Amino acid sequence: MYSTNFLRETARVVQRVVLVLLLNLTCHNINRSSYLPNATPVFSNLSTPDIESSLITLNLQGHFIFNDTHHVANDFGNIYHFLPMAILLPKTVSDISTTIKHVFDMGPNSELTVTARGHGHSLQGQSQSHGGIVIRMESLKQPKMHVHTGEPPYVDVSGGELWINVLHETLKEGLAPKSWTDYLHLTVGGTLSNAGVSGQAFRHGPQIDNVHQLEIVTGKGEIVNCSEDQNADLFYGVLGGLGQFGIITRARIALEPAPKMVKWIRVLYSDFYSFTKDQEQLISSDTSFDYIEGFVIKNRTGLINNWSSTFSPRDPIQASQFRSEGKTLYCLEMAMYLNREDSNTMNQVSIS
Ligand SMILES: Cc1cc2nc3c(=O)[nH]c(=O)nc-3n(C[C@H](O)[C@H](O)[C@H](O)COP(=O)(O)OP(=O)(O)OC[C@H]3O[C@@H](n4cnc5c(N)ncnc54)[C@H](O)[C@@H]3O)c2cc1C
Ligand SMILES: *[C@@H]1O[C@H](CO)[C@@H](O)[C@H](O)[C@H]1NC(C)=O
Ligand SMILES: *[C@@H]1O[C@H](CO)[C@@H](O)[C@H](O)[C@H]1NC(C)=O
Ligand SMILES: *[C@@H]1O[C@H](CO)[C@@H](O)[C@H](O)[C@H]1NC(C)=O
Ligand SMILES: *[C@@H]1O[C@H](CO)[C@@H](O)[C@H](O)[C@H]1NC(C)=O
Ligand SMILES: *[C@@H]1O[C@H](CO)[C@@H](O)[C@H](O)[C@H]1NC(C)=O
Ligand SMILES: *[C@@H]1O[C@H](CO)[C@@H](O)[C@H](O)[C@H]1NC(C)=O
Numbered sequence: 446m447y448s449t450n451f452l453r454e455t456a457r458v459v460q461r462v463v464l465v466l467l468l469n470l471t472c473h474n475i476n477r478s479s480y481l482p483n484a485t486p487v488f489s490n491l492s493t494p495d496i497e498s499s500l501i502t503l504n505l506q507g508h509f510i511f512n513d514t515h516h517v518a519n520d521f522g523n524i525y526h527f528l529p530m531a532i533l534l535p536k537t538v539s540d541i542s543t544t545i546k547h548v549f550d551m552g553p554n555s556e557l558t559v560t561a562r563g564h565g566h567s568l569q570g571q572s573q574s575h576g577g578i579v580i581r582m583e584s585l586k587q588p589k590m591h592v593h594t595g596e597p598p599y600v601d602v603s604g605g606e607l608w609i610n611v612l613h614e615t616l617k618e619g620l621a622p623k624s625w626t627d628y629l630h631l632t633v634g635g636t637l638s639n640a641g642v643s644g645q646a647f648r649h650g651p652q653i654d655n656v657h658q659l660e661i662v663t664g665k666g667e668i669v670n671c672s673e674d675q676n677a678d679l680f681y682g683v684l685g686g687l688g689q690f691g692i693i694t695r696a697r698i699a700l701e702p703a704p705k706m707v708k709w710i711r712v713l714y715s716d717f718y719s720f721t722k723d724q725e726q727l728i729s730s731d732t733s734f735d736y737i738e739g740f741v742i743k744n745r746t747g748l749i750n751n752w753s754s755t756f757s758p759r760d761p762i763q764a765s766q767f768r769s770e771g772k773t774l775y776c777l778e779m780a781m782y783l784n785r786e787d788s789n790t791m792n793q794v795s796i797s
Contacts, residue, residue: 563635
């Protein structure tokens with residue numbers, strides 16, 4: 446069914462870094478400029494020194510930084526640079542709750558904004574705060590990751606935890622989250638505020654569809670649990686809520702048994718129609734792959750040439766035979782999860 450097949454056997458964990466990513470960027474197509482802060486923050490009758498000294502009086506386990514805030518005035522996009530007044534490095538959920546309660550009590554005249562920051566991998570200033578308070582969620586190590594191995598299995602993690610750490614911890618129990626992002630150095634709270642999309646989403650939904658429960662610090666500083674049965678409006682507001690409905694301090698993530706091996710396949714297309722036709726057929730087939738993702742590739746950097754080094758000599762057609770200079774190419778990437786018993790049959794699976 447494929448015009449060109451490049452097969453490669455591989456046994457490895459599900460962790461990968463993918464360089465070219467198209468699908469996921471759609472979550473950032475929102476026009477931020479309409480609600481970005483004004484050029485100069487206005488604190489009305491509350492001066493910056495007043496606010497700083499009031500923040501210092503708060504009784505926290507963690508602490509504020511006021512003098513060295515430039516390192517959170519950037520993100521992966523490197524387009525916007527908003528210097529905050531303060532960074533909160535929280536140690537406990539109540540540090541976050543106390544701070545937000547304090548800001549809420551100052552009233553709207555303070556015009557002080559509070560932004561949760563995960564790994565700062567947004568592109569358009571979403572994890573920055575102009576003249577406000579940035580909460581560095583990675584400082585929050587609470588609760589300690591706890592894997593529940595019963596039925597159904599899940600893990601409770603801090604909103605500031607990186608997905609790569611969630612993977613390592615759950616693999617110790619032979620388990621793994623059901624739905625992923627491609628790149629794993631992102632925080633749980635950061636991707637659950639967007640969607641969390643990768644090649645498992647066609648089967649399990651994005652990461653926001655694979656959460657049992659959240660603990661949230663609301664805009665008034667209250668600490669609230671929510672799920673589809675409890676405070677459901679808050680639960681569905683926060684998931685994919687772009688950080689606007691509360692701060693995710695804990696998430697209960699759905700797990701499944703981790704595959705022992707993965708058969709990993711990349712297929713290159715020069716024709717968009719065949720690419721989408723194959724992809725649609727694969728995702729609608731019941732007996733198909735566990736991971737399917739499509740990419741658009743522009744061969745500007747010799748990227749594809751570099752790929753050929755990852756294809757084994759047994760490949761039917763080498764990547765180098767693909768003429769694509771400056772042209773747009775399409776790639777389907779697929780993986781099939783296997784256990785050791787299946788390994789003899791894995792090359793025989795066919796998709797009709
Ligand atoms: C190299 C790279 C690869 C990527 N790969 C994928 C991918 O495969 N799939 C995919 O879906 N996306 C992908 N993304 C996009 C990524 O998921 C989003 O940019 C995500 O928001 C980044 O997570 P972060 O931890 O860096 O969050 P940040 O950028 O720090 O924050 C993102 C938003 O979430 C809010 N936020 C952060 N933490 C919390 C919290 N605890 N509670 C409430 N709100 C919070 C912030 O205020 C901000 O609005 C990728 C981005 C990059 C740069
Ligand atoms: C974004 O919003 C601003 C302000 O509302 C508007 O001027 C601009 O045209 C918008 N840009 C796009 C690409 O929609
Ligand atoms: C601050 O200004 C607002 C109006 O902008 C006013 O209502 C309020 O009373 C003032 N507060 C103080 C403490 O002066
Ligand atoms: C910021 O202040 C802290 C303590 O007040 C001090 O230890 C640190 O060196 C200061 N950093 C900068 C960059 O001035
Ligand atoms: C929130 O959920 C956690 C875990 O289920 C539980 O331990 C805690 O008591 C709950 N808190 C509230 C306020 O319900
Ligand atoms: C080629 O691949 C190597 C190893 O996988 C990597 O270090 C290098 O950055 C790649 N080069 C390009 C141009 O992608
Ligand atoms: C990709 O482009 C480079 C030049 O940019 C070219 O040398 C190479 O042959 C192209 N690779 C493929 C697979 O077409």
